Amino acid sequence: MAKDVTSREENYSQWYNDLVVKADLAEQSAVRGCMVIKPYGYAIWEKMQRILDAKFKETGAQNAYFPLFIPKSFLSKEAEHVEGFAKECAVVTHHRLKKDPHGKGLIADPDARLEEELVVRPTSETIIWNTYKNWISSWRDLPLMCNQWANVVRWEMRTRLFLRTAEFLWQEGHTAHATSQEAQQEARRMVEVYADFARNYMAMPVIVGHKSPNERFAGALDTLTIEAMMQDGKALQAGTSHFLGQNFAKAFDVQFANKEGKLEYVWATSWGVSTRLMGALIMSHGDDNGLVLPPALAPIQVVMVPIYKSQEELAAVVEKMNVIAEELKAKGISVKIDDRDTLRPGFKFAEWELKGVPVRVAMGPRDLAAGTAELARRDTLTKESVPVDGLPGKIAALLDDIQKNIYDKALAYRNANVRKVDSWEEFKTEIQKGGFLLCHWDGTVETEEKIKEETKATIRCIPIDTYDNEEEGKCIYSGKPSKGRVVFAISY
């Protein structure tokens, strides 16, 4: 494992792109920095959506949909928000094309210029708060909690498949509350929903924490994050939940009459996760044979490969497989019988491994005679011959075991790469080795920025719960007093 990781560090990106393409998840589109998500990749995303959506609904949020286009003026209403996003917006200026009178092709018709330019949403706070203004007038309207599944566009200078594409799919929740406390609780609750999803479905350990002021969402008073460690030791921000205070309420004049009949501004949160989670999934668990998908998110949990010489043998094996498949389906397990007769078994094995299918069952004439099957697991790449009797039950248990094993493996890897560092000299060499460094920090933006300049490392979060954060000490850079350790890492 360690050797593999080293070789990936050298050319991690190449490995990652090859893997993604070969595993049929996605590819670059003709449009700059955008990606095409292929059917198998999208099936994973759909599964994520379904699980998250159910969790959101449990919290009382409802789905809604807001426009793709945002009037330019909306974006400028919240000062910090503009500053954060203005540099990376795609802008619609015209509503019609015409033939170029001086050459070939089409040009934007100068007569069709928009009076007010429209921005393709980089996030929807502004248009949603402009709408909420009309939905909220009384304390009885609160809390208001909407989520939308949508695409957003951010014109990043440099893009990267899954991790930072120009257009990406995500969900964004936007809530309005009567009190600051309630809004903060909501932000905290949602980051825990994300953490639970990452750990129990993606099998990806994450650290929950607050962002430092420097890394906060544009316009937020507090940003909560889940931070994951990829196999090359870099950090990936996998999801965020923001306490927005009254900033957007004031910018868009969203007030409600409280029980005393007085007008008050509402308190807001927003929270989101994106298709970046798929990148996180790939980079957390993938190995040199391709993807390793946790059973909870695998579109196909069990693939069955028949082995045969004649059509009669194929029919006999598939008949037996169908019986097992029905039992598995009855247990809620998704199964695919790969009966393509143009491909040899070895090819199919390699292909399904590349796609990360957790469990493979192979059966041939010998198995039929002996009442056995070959059971292989993707996470350990091991296989064994087992009796067909009781196989569905065994597979169900195996899936649970794989889910747990993948998490444990990722957790062990992360823990092995989290180190406490107490001197600046040590910090500078240790940070280059990858992994998370737990260090004291004086709490100032200046220190954070200097550390970033000198080492490229950023504060990933000020952890909550995961690590004991009560210990006092001295800032690694300035030597000034610190109330607790924070997580430093090089990030994607």
Added chain:
RNA sequence: CGGGGUGUGGCGCAGUUGGUUAGCGUACUUGGUUUGGGACCAAGUGGUCCUCCGUUCGAGUCGGAGUACCCCGACCA
């Protein structure tokens, strides 16, 4: 926007100091033999060599300009 690299059948690449019918692997098509870890044999299909301009008897190869993509920075919830 800086620094570097690469553009040659669908994909991955080779192509020598310019030289004649542009090649290899893979994929694809057809036929046959195979099938318990990415099959083999045979015969085929498929290319305005990124674009334009130039040098030359002759350009995939040399020169110039443009363009696209990749990597490293800057940038980035």
